[in-house]
Amino acid sequence: MPIRLILAALALCLALPALAAEPDIRPGQWEYTNVTRFENMPVPDQTHTQTECITQQDIERGGAFLDDAEDCEVSNMDMRSSGMTYSMVCREQGVEIHMDADIRFMGDRAEGTMDARMDSPMGPMRMLIELEGRRIGDC
Numbered sequence: 001m002p003i004r005l006i007l008a009a010l011a012l013c014l015a016l017p018a019l020a021a022e023p024d025i026r027p028g029q030w031e032y033t034n035v036t037r038f039e040n041m042p043v044p045d046q047t048h049t050q051t052e053c054i055t056q057q058d059i060e061r062g063g064a065f066l067d068d069a070e071d072c073e074v075s076n077m078d079m080r081s082s083g084m085t086y087s088m089v090c091r092e093q094g095v096e097i098h099m100d101a102d103i104r105f106m107g108d109r110a111e112g113t114m115d116a117r118m119d120s121p122m123g124p125m126r127m128l129i130e131l132e133g134r135r136i137g138d139c
């Protein structure tokens with residue numbers, strides 16, 4: 001799974017709050033770490049870390065972070081101040097990826113899991129992704 005889809009999904013967690021309840025997330029410089037585990041495949045865990053400035057205006061704009069997720073459809077979204085759950089289907093290079101996410105917001109931290117499934121050229125594939133985000137300071 002391209003890392004940009006994982007990052008877009010995490011950004012979605014921080015970007016969509018304008019569409020529902022105000023999340024317990026503080027604007028500022030955020031660091032995201034994602035650990036991806038591949039089920040039933042001899043592939044080592046993959047860890048990716050990225051930083052990004054999240055402003056109050058970004059949160060209020062909602063879809064501003066979804067530029068990289070333009071081939072994705074979000075459904076079953078339940079947004080609360082303490083977190084959100086949602087399902088997402090992304091299509092990339094002829095492959096359909098189904099994801100279910102459960103993210104918790106804790107002011108200066110966010111954490112959660114994603115379960116991603118797809119039929120790849122190598123056969124069915126399942127990835128379990130642990131997401132962590134933390135505010136590391138001002139922008």
